[in-house]
Amino acid sequence: MEYYHRWLLSVAVILLVGCNPLEENTLHGYIEADYIYISSATSGTLKTLAVNKGQQIEKNALLFAVDNEKEQQEYNLALAQLAREQLILKDLSSGKRKEELAILQAQRRQASEALALAESKMAREQKKYQQQMLSEFDFEQVKSERQQKASAVDEIDRRIAAESLPARTAQYAAQQHLIEAAQATLAKAAWANQQTSRYAPVSAQVFDIFYYPGEWVPAGKAVMSLLPPENIKIRFFVSALHMSQLRYAQTISITPLTGQPLLAKINYISPQAEYTPPLVYSSQRREQMVFLIEAVPLDPLAVSTQLHPGMAVTVTL
Numbered sequence: 001m002e003y004y005h006r007w008l009l010s011v012a013v014i015l016l017v018g019c020n021p022l023e024e025n026t027l028h029g030y031i032e033a034d035y036i037y038i039s040s041a042t043s044g045t046l047k048t049l050a051v052n053k054g055q056q057i058e059k060n061a062l063l064f065a066v067d068n069e070k071e072q073q074e075y076n077l078a079l080a081q082l083a084r085e086q087l088i089l090k091d092l093s094s095g096k097r098k099e100e101l102a103i104l105q106a107q108r109r110q111a112s113e114a115l116a117l118a119e120s121k122m123a124r125e126q127k128k129y130q131q132q133m134l135s136e137f138d139f140e141q142v143k144s145e146r147q148q149k150a151s152a153v154d155e156i157d158r159r160i161a162a163e164s165l166p167a168r169t170a171q172y173a174a175q176q177h178l179i180e181a182a183q184a185t186l187a188k189a190a191w192a193n194q195q196t197s198r199y200a201p202v203s204a205q206v207f208d209i210f211y212y213p214g215e216w217v218p219a220g221k222a223v224m225s226l227l228p229p230e231n232i233k234i235r236f237f238v239s240a241l242h243m244s245q246l247r248y249a250q251t252i253s254i255t256p257l258t259g260q261p262l263l264a265k266i267n268y269i270s271p272q273a274e275y276t277p278p279l280v281y282s283s284q285r286r287e288q289m290v291f292l293i294e295a296v297p298l299d300p301l302a303v304s305t306q307l308h309p310g311m312a313v314t315v316t317l
Contacts, residue, residue: 025245025317029236029254032294033309035207036231037222040066041195046217048197051206051224061200064211064223068196075189082182089175101160108156115149122146204228205304229304232297234264236315237290240273245317252295253316261316262303268294 040046044066051063125142128134204226211223234254238246246269255261270292295315297303307313 035225065197071193078186078189118146118149229300264295
């Protein structure tokens with residue numbers, strides 16, 4: 001298709017030259033452009049169209065948005081999961097809750113009271129033993145009972161100390177990794193949600209719109225095309241005889257059908273010749289060989305309102 005298009009343009013150039021002879025170093029050309037196609041990253045119903053066809057927009061302006069209900073739900077879920085993991089880490093860092101420690105403190109008070117009674121009993125029984133009013137066996141039982149009460153108090157003290165400590169290092173590190181995974185999931189969900197809205201990558205004109213609100217947009221399908229002024233270019237063809245006069249970055253003059261001449265710079269010279277069928281190449285017909293040349297305006301912003309794709313121009317080398 002591209003070759004056919006160029007072939008038609010080549011024929012048109014030859015016909016124009018034949019019908020309207022130009023001065024030397026003056027050629028026919030036309031305006032072309034490289035469009036930026038803005039597509040949707042996800043499939044969905046087009047919910048918002050924030051621009052109109054032909055409108056001039058600034059960089060980062062909202063262009064359109066597709067329905068994001070699914071992406072928003074996934075983002076909310078990821079946000080809740082991250083909050084849950086962070087609360088678990090906080091719980092591991094602070095040790096047991098106050099209510100659980102209060103239960104242990106109450107148990108310790110009971111054990112201390114039991115120990116105090118056992119010590120009081122042992123003091124009385126010790127006097128009886130010294131007065132030989134109590135057998136050694138009975139006295140040893142009293143001593144053993146007191147020791148058991150003391151051991152119970154010591155055990156509860158150790159439990160309180162242990163429960164007041166944060167989680168073990170390995171358990172704490174594992175929870176931190178879970179939080180990092182939750183943060184990555186949240187970032188991915190946030191990115192997916194952001195992709196449902198597209199913004200202008202550059203300042204440009206909205207050249208065409210392919211979908212409108214309410215229509216289903218497939219993922220990767222262009223919703224609109226943009227035309228930045230710096231993407232406007234001039235195309236023209238020269239014969240092999242004129243190729244020696246051209247060089248890359250050479251300044252040329254272009255004249256629209258209406259308006260003043262404008263300056264442009266050559267930024268592409270085709271290395272391959274194109275022919276105009278049905279002519280057969282020979283040394284006698286070599287003037288029918290043409291080469292594609294492209295140029296860009298020196299001041300794209302200033303001429304963007306004067307040059308439009310498809311417009312015919314006169315090129316002066």
